[in-house]
Amino acid sequence: MGIAFKHALVTGGGSGIGKATAETLAAQGVDVTICGRRIDALDTVAAGNPRIHAHVADVTDEASVAQLYDAAQAARGPFDIVVANAGMAASAPAGRTTLDLWQQMMSVNLTGAFLTVRPAVDPMRKAGRGRIIFIASIAGLKGSPYISAYVASKHGVVGLTRALAAELAQTEITVNAVCPGYVETPMLERTIANIVDKTGRDAEAARAAVAKDNPQGRIIAPQEVADTVMWLCGEGARSVNGQAIALSGGEV
């Protein structure tokens, strides 16, 4: 695939899509700094993989992200790939969405993505190259019931992608969003447990209902998302900029 980049940041690299992405980039010879709030999860991913480096950082906290950049870049050089993947999902009917839930979604999914990427922009400009990739969601491209705060935060991420891509189009930096439907990760396990809890369906029926959102009738593998990130990092994708790439079997 020809990845010319040396150092990547993958937020939320301790599980799910972030883990698959970190391992895939590392397998191509990229040094990958992963971050999250749980050191045990990060250490498990980094264990035995000399190209993966774990740092505790909270993407909602500007100072924590600054410390992450300082430590990781001092050790391994500037980031030339940033994958803003950390996120969380919560559901509630719109009329019962509390301000707290709303602010949590915005803080992690949207402000966290902004804080993750902002410190990379000027150094990438100076270096004259880079890849910025947001893991948004199909919820960044369409509305769905009971997840208004999540949908709004992910639409915000797609907006941020488009704005940054327009601003950086004269450079060799590309900015894109990957927008998956349901992916087999711990986040999906929590979604299924929540459906079981709220509807009384069994887990198998809940999984089947979730899979139905995807016209292909399946749940996506984290590796499919990681492979899309990899492709965006290759030279062959240098003209792909400002795109929100749906990975959901034709759902939109």
Ligand code: NAP
């Ligand atoms: P996951 O396994 O729950 O991963 C989420 C990761 O984000 C965790 O490693 C978590 O680590 C990290 N994180 C959460 N809050 C954080 C914070 N404040 N600071 C730093 N890290 C934080 O779920 P996933 O499915 O892989 O999710 C990854 C991304 O894909 C999310 O943005 C999600 O919205 C998106 N997505 C998922 C699906 C799906 O169906 N699974 C579909 C579309 C899009 P800590 O808990 O250790 O902080």
